[in-house]
Amino acid sequence: MANRKEKTFRFIIVGGGIAGVTCVEQLSSQIPSADVALITAGPHIKTVTNYRQVSKTLEEFDVEEQASSVLEEKFPNLTVIHSAVKSLHTRSHSLETTDGRVFGYEKLCICGGGRPKLLTQENPYVLGIRDTDSAQELQKRLSKAKRIVVVGNGGIALELVYEVEGCEVIWAVKDKAIGNTFFDAGAAQFLIPSLEADKPEKDTPCKRPRYTTEEPAPGGSHTFTADRNARRQGSSSTEAGSALGPDWHEGIVLQGSEQGTRRVSLEYQCEVEKIFTSEELLNSPPQTLGHENVGSWPVYIKLTNGKTFGCDFVVSATGVVPNTEPFLHGNNFALADDGGLQVDDHMMTSEPDVYAAGDVCTACWEHSPMWQQMRLWTQARQMGWYAGRCMAAQVLSEPIELDFCFELFSHITKFFNYKVVLLGKFNGQGLGSDHELLVRCTKGLEYVKVVLSGGRMVGAVLIGETDLEETFENLILNEMDLTPYGEELLNPNIDIEDYFD
Numbered sequence: 001m002a003n004r005k006e007k008t009f010r011f012i013i014v015g016g017g018i019a020g021v022t023c024v025e026q027l028s029s030q031i032p033s034a035d036v037a038l039i040t041a042g043p044h045i046k047t048v049t050n051y052r053q054v055s056k057t058l059e060e061f062d063v064e065e066q067a068s069s070v071l072e073e074k075f076p077n078l079t080v081i082h083s084a085v086k087s088l089h090t091r092s093h094s095l096e097t098t099d100g101r102v103f104g105y106e107k108l109c110i111c112g113g114g115r116p117k118l119l120t121q122e123n124p125y126v127l128g129i130r131d132t133d134s135a136q137e138l139q140k141r142l143s144k145a146k147r148i149v150v151v152g153n154g155g156i157a158l159e160l161v162y163e164v165e166g167c168e169v170i171w172a173v174k175d176k177a178i179g180n181t182f183f184d185a186g187a188a189q190f191l192i193p194s195l196e197a198d199k200p201e202k203d204t205p206c207k208r209p210r211y212t213t214e215e216p217a218p219g220g221s222h223t224f225t226a227d228r229n230a231r232r233q234g235s236s237s238t239e240a241g242s243a244l245g246p247d248w249h250e251g252i253v254l255q256g257s258e259q260g261t262r263r264v265s266l267e268y269q270c271e272v273e274k275i276f277t278s279e280e281l282l283n284s285p286p287q288t289l290g291h292e293n294v295g296s297w298p299v300y301i302k303l304t305n306g307k308t309f310g311c312d313f314v315v316s317a318t319g320v321v322p323n324t325e326p327f328l329h330g331n332n333f334a335l336a337d338d339g340g341l342q343v344d345d346h347m348m349t350s351e352p353d354v355y356a357a358g359d360v361c362t363a364c365w366e367h368s369p370m371w372q373q374m375r376l377w378t379q380a381r382q383m384g385w386y387a388g389r390c391m392a393a394q395v396l397s398e399p400i401e402l403d404f405c406f407e408l409f410s411h412i413t414k415f416f417n418y419k420v421v422l423l424g425k426f427n428g429q430g431l432g433s434d435h436e437l438l439v440r441c442t443k444g445l446e447y448v449k450v451v452l453s454g455g456r457m458v459g460a461v462l463i464g465e466t467d468l469e470e471t472f473e474n475l476i477l478n479e480m481d482l483t484p485y486g487e488e489l490l491n492p493n494i495d496i497e498d499y500f501d
């Protein structure tokens, strides 16, 4: 490294997202006298606001983009450096930023987040969504669009297809049902009618102890239309500079070039075979054209079910990859299969004095049987907070144990305007055939699924205002044998809270 160290900090945190900022806050509160630097590529930082502990492990909060000065005012020993880290030299405990400055550290925490794992990097008609800029780009392009194709079946796709208005949406999913990263075919079937017109239905609860679902035929497709004006009261407004948060789509107008109705066509069990420009399509064999008019769209997408769709652009909602590149060269980090920096139960990477938290890392300690990593706000906050505590504990020579939040996976979110709570092994992850499901479903109102293994509750999916999250969380944590209760567990006529008091 040619440049001299400008300054050595006791702690450097890289990344001004939820993980990095929470880590800074934790460290600065625990050791107020320590010199802390936050190095972040973006002009703003993300902070947690309106934090609410819903139950032992469930938490809800908003995410706001703020000026970094807010954090510096709160913590006088904090220096925020707005620059990107270009390289890291773990042996000399130093890093270099893109503006040529070099900083030393005693302890470092990498919270560089992730970036969209795009179908292709080169095509200007393929968009990913990550931050405020990419969300605004989507809004701009959408305002002129008549048809878009959304590829992917996780959080972003679920939110997008529900929110987009005035533009035809072709939604291509590789699976047999929608939302595969969050729930199964039963829950998907419960949610699907929300893509159609809103018809309030008040069915009596129907218990379905064994669960059956209708699956679409391979390569099958469905079209759903809905009049969003009937569903929504008032319309969303654009707030300049609003942050991407759990309700990121509420701050932007996801309106296509046409007015009124929403139309989503689902293409099941297919992947992307090829993405063409109109010129490339002109030169390709005629059978790939299908029913599309050559030249009428800027981009064409051929799916593995043989269908080709022209569209204004493609949204690649196909997951994230950890942002590790600037940190790897010349160092010896152990990487996980998903590309994340491996961290142990003290959030330490394989390099001395280097910690990591949030989307950039992969939790490689032996997990509690009820916990798994998912790249979410909640886990970014929990990991950042715990990494800060671990760094402080090491400096202060204090013992520290893995935090309780890693005992049970829990997530609260909203899909298709329903509250969704996921607990533990909500999809029977890793349980093979060694589990049983109990399901209660009231169309349009609630969907409750419980995963039982050896008579004990190990996971749950709660959609709608079920009010069951705390009781189920307790049942999972207590590992109570529920065999005597059998299917009564989900009997809607029993107040389950009283039952277990």
Ligand SMILES: Cc1cc2nc3c(=O)[nH]c(=O)nc-3n(C[C@H](O)[C@H](O)[C@H](O)COP(=O)(O)OP(=O)(O)OC[C@H]3O[C@@H](n4cnc5c(N)ncnc54)[C@H](O)[C@@H]3O)c2cc1C
Pocket: 014, 015, 016, 017, 018, 019, 020, 039, 040, 041, 042, 046, 083, 084, 085, 086, 111, 112, 113, 114, 129, 130, 131, 155, 156, 244, 245, 246, 247, 248, 323, 326, 357, 358, 359, 360, 375, 376, 377, 378, 379, 380, 413
């Ligand atoms: C559209 C969208 C909606 C989402 N909705 C939800 C939701 O509803 N609920 C939920 O739980 N999760 C949601 N998530 C997931 C959630 O956003 C992430 O899990 C979380 O933001 C990860 O936080 P992080 O701090 O690890 O990373 P990030 O928020 O990505 O922050 C990384 C930071 O590192 C900085 N950085 C990167 N590289 C460098 C470098 N070389 N040098 C310096 N700085 C660098 C970046 O500028 C940024 O400030 C959503 C994600 C997206 C994209």
Ligand SMILES: NC(=O)C1=CN([C@@H]2O[C@H](COP(=O)(O)OP(=O)(O)OC[C@H]3O[C@@H](n4cnc5c(N)ncnc54)[C@H](O)[C@@H]3O)[C@@H](O)[C@H]2O)C=CC1
Pocket: 119, 151, 152, 153, 154, 155, 156, 157, 159, 173, 174, 180, 181, 271, 272, 316, 317, 318, 319, 320, 374, 375, 376, 413, 414
């Ligand atoms: N409400 C919430 O909790 C939300 C959470 N998020 C989080 O934000 C991050 C990014 O979201 P997503 O991009 O939706 O990621 P994701 O991980 O949730 O889903 C990715 C989806 O893309 C599919 N996929 C991957 N490669 C593909 C390919 N080549 N072709 C077709 N499909 C492919 C996967 O099967 C999966 O369905 C995730 O960590 C997600 O958990 C995002 C939005 C909402």
